[in-house]
Each structure stands twice: as C-alpha cells, then as structure tokens.
Amino acid sequence: MLFQLPDTATLYQALTARDPRYEGQVYVCVTSTGIFCRLTCPARKPKPENCVFAESISACITDGYRPCKRCRPLDPQDHDPDVTRLLEALERAPERRWSERDVAAMGLDPSTIRRRFKRLYGLTFLDMARQRRLRAGFTALGQGDRVIEAQVEAGFESASAFRAAFARLLGRPPASFKLEGQLLADWIPTPLGDMIAVSSHTELHLLEFVGRKALRAELCRLDAAVGGDLGIGTTPVGETLRAELTAYFSGASARFRTPLARHGTPFQREVWAALREIPAGESRSYAQIARAIGRPSATRAVARANGANQIALLIPCHRVIGADGALTGYGGGLWRKQRLLEIERHYAAAEPPAQARPSVNSTRSQRLP
Structure with a gap:
C-alpha cells in the first residue's frame, strides 16, 4: 500500500473507538495474546504497549499471530x-x-x-x-x-x-427505454451488487452500481447526448465487459481491455488516466495523484474528478484513499470500496516478483512505544 500508516496514538484511538474507516487497511496484533484483530473488534481492548499495527493480514500471520475468533479478520466484512x-x-x-x-x-x-x-x-x-x-x-x-x-x-x-x-x-420510466438505440443499457449482476452498464457498439460509456445516487443524473445526461436514443440491451462491448467482470470477481484477472468512451473535461480525463495506472493491489492518495499529473496544488480538484467518474472498476477510483490510509468517500459505498481493495490484494500477491512494481512504503508493523 502506498501510504504511511498514521502514528500509533491515532491508530490506538481508532482501535478503542472501533473506527470503521481503517477496515481492511490496518490490523492490530496483540503481543500478550498472540492474536490479531480488526480495529472494529468488539473484544476488550488491549493495553497500548501490547499493540502492534500492521497493514495486511499476511504480515500478521507471518509474524506468528492467530486470527481473532470474535471479529474473524479472515472472513469477509x-x-x-x-x-x-x-x-x-x-x-x-x-x-x-x-x-x-x-x-x-x-x-x-x-x-x-x-x-x-x-x-x-x-x-x-x-x-x-x-x-x-x-x-x-x-x-x-x-x-x-x-x-x-x-x-x-x-x-x-x-x-x-x-x-x-x-x-x-434509474430516474426514468421503463417506457422511455427503447429496444434499440445508439447506446444500450444492460443490467449486470456481480458479487458486490448489481451494476448498470451503458455501451455503444464500440465503447463503454457508463458502469455504475445500482443504487448510486448519481446514476439517475448520469443516465439522463447520456440520453440527452444521443438525442433520446438510449435503449435496453447489450452490445459486443457489453459482452466483453461481462466476461472481464466475471474474471475479475473470480480472481482470474484484473486486466480490463474494454474500450472506454472519452467523457469529461480534459482535466478529468487526465485524472482518470492516472487512476488507470494504479496497479491492482495498490492505492494512492489524492495528493499523490495530483503530483503524478504534475499539478501538486490541485488535490481538491483531483478529488472532484475522482467523484465524477462514471465508469467504476475499469477507471479504479476505489484505489484512492486518504493520505492517512483511511477509506474515503466512494459513490458505491465504503463497504464496497473495502471489499474491492481486499479482492485486489489477491492480485498483488499473485504478481510474479519480476513484474512487481515498486512501492513508496513497504508493509511494516508499527509498535507502540
């Protein structure tokens, strides 16, 4: 993970408060019991001097700690x-x-x-x-x-x-969707909830989780852009997307080759291109993205562009987290963001060493003084 763990006092406060913002990002190893837990674990809290904080489950297990039977850190959230x-x-x-x-x-x-x-x-x-x-x-x-x-x-x-x-x-009555159109909307089930995809015969224009508040406005904008020629159905691009989503959620591949439409302002497209450069299993902060595109003072603008992304997963805005490692806002819900990051750790672990990308910070445990 490409972020510096917060100081140990902050992490211990998050542990005592059962703060869910670090769920899936930080774990606590208890030296007096030899177990490791989520920070949201309901068990009685250990003393500060008995806590070691780690960024991954594998780090906890490698150091000899056993998973807690109450918060079950090896189970899905x-x-x-x-x-x-x-x-x-x-x-x-x-x-x-x-x-x-x-x-x-x-x-x-x-x-x-x-x-x-x-x-x-x-x-x-x-x-x-x-x-x-x-x-x-x-x-x-x-x-x-x-x-x-x-x-x-x-x-x-x-x-x-x-x-x-x-x-x-969906923000639109069913009769407003045609059987044919320049753009076709498809309903795609996934293990993390259903998604709506909108594609032409050459490009993907939208991919959002059903229930996202912005979905209705996004569909209306696409419909207006094609003069009301938005229908229901699938396209060859949509079929490719379905196959790639199946591979992604089954753990087979995190590579997406579905061609994407170029929506947004030039700045937004620059940010979205930077998001696509983040490998599965890694993350960046808004400030890191701003520096990567050569605009170090544009952190807030990067955050807005991140939130305006209407192609989930393929433009991986879920890989952007707070500078302190906490999960930040995600239109699909923070629970999905956490699960997506957990899924992608599998891909990072499976990457051959020769192809591994350098990270800013290696995974280290931090012991309270």
Whole structure:
C-alpha cells in the first residue's frame, strides 16, 4: 500500500473507538495474546504497549499471530449468520415480494436486520429484494416484453408500482427505454451488487452500481447526448465487459481491455488516466495523484474528478484513499470500496516478483512505544 500508516496514538484511538474507516487497511496484533484483530473488534481492548499495527493480514500471520475468533479478520466484512441466511433466502426466491412480516417469520427482528443491512450494504434487505425484482423486469424489457409483462415478471402488484420503482432507481420510466438505440443499457449482476452498464457498439460509456445516487443524473445526461436514443440491451462491448467482470470477481484477472468512451473535461480525463495506472493491489492518495499529473496544488480538484467518474472498476477510483490510509468517500459505498481493495490484494500477491512494481512504503508493523 502506498501510504504511511498514521502514528500509533491515532491508530490506538481508532482501535478503542472501533473506527470503521481503517477496515481492511490496518490490523492490530496483540503481543500478550498472540492474536490479531480488526480495529472494529468488539473484544476488550488491549493495553497500548501490547499493540502492534500492521497493514495486511499476511504480515500478521507471518509474524506468528492467530486470527481473532470474535471479529474473524479472515472472513469477509459482512460475516453475519442472520444476514447470510436472508441473502440465501433471497437467492432461492428472488421474485418474492418480501416484507418485514416475512423477516419476522424467520425468527429475526426486522429493525435489527434493517440496521445490519444498512451498515453492511448501505440499503435495507427489503430494498435489496426490490432491486432483485427490478432486475427481472429490466431483463424482460430488454427481451422485448411490454411494461405490463415486465411488471408481472418482476413480481410487482401493479404496472404503476413497477413504473414508480423503476423510475426511483434509474430516474426514468421503463417506457422511455427503447429496444434499440445508439447506446444500450444492460443490467449486470456481480458479487458486490448489481451494476448498470451503458455501451455503444464500440465503447463503454457508463458502469455504475445500482443504487448510486448519481446514476439517475448520469443516465439522463447520456440520453440527452444521443438525442433520446438510449435503449435496453447489450452490445459486443457489453459482452466483453461481462466476461472481464466475471474474471475479475473470480480472481482470474484484473486486466480490463474494454474500450472506454472519452467523457469529461480534459482535466478529468487526465485524472482518470492516472487512476488507470494504479496497479491492482495498490492505492494512492489524492495528493499523490495530483503530483503524478504534475499539478501538486490541485488535490481538491483531483478529488472532484475522482467523484465524477462514471465508469467504476475499469477507471479504479476505489484505489484512492486518504493520505492517512483511511477509506474515503466512494459513490458505491465504503463497504464496497473495502471489499474491492481486499479482492485486489489477491492480485498483488499473485504478481510474479519480476513484474512487481515498486512501492513508496513497504508493509511494516508499527509498535507502540
């Protein structure tokens, strides 16, 4: 990781406060017990003199520490048996109109589940279930079905309810999407949530996680740019993207060769080009990006350009973090940002030594005085 760990006093304060900003970025090794934990671990906090902070799980294991059985640092962040149970139920019945009564019937407290899902995914379980049904309706529209048929496929009780939910999510009613167009929108499932891709037959114009607030405005801008000729479907570019996303999330490859459209101002395009130079498994701060493009005083402008990126993953704005190593804002949600960085550590570890890129700071443990 290309950032200097904060001073040990800051890290110890984050540990006692269970600060989630360092989740996936820093771990604490406890010398008195021989275990290592997330900084958000609910266990009783060790004394400062018994703490060693490290940037990676591998560093903790190499130094002989065992993973904590309470915070489970080797598990994905969203390890929660109740959450897992509901996600499995949703997979078995994605067309079901889930309600809080259904959650309670499974012996779970709806308010507790609501908080857990919001904390982990930025949306509730019922919101997630509604998105799954909208996916079915979107796919049906792309296959030429009428709105009423898509509504039935999505399990909505009425066409008006389907249209309203569709418009809330994408900013446009379903009838506004054509079967053909200069640009085609495709709904792509991924392990970290569904994504919307918009492509022409030659370039990718947009790739965003469903539910991102900026998605609706971005779709409207693209539609206006092509004179309302935005439709639903896929293109050869979209098929290439699907294959590359599958390879990325399966751990096979972090290389994306899908051709990208050149949107944005010249400055934004300069920043986005710099983002694409960050190897998977590494990260940069906004200040480092500003220096890399020869504009060291433009840190805030770099941050704005980073936030304006509408092609997630392929233009890896998730690889930009705070100067102190903390996770910073991400339109797809901080939980996704953390998971993406965790996924990409696999690629960094798998890189052959001869091809390894130099880093500013090697991974080191820091011991409190």
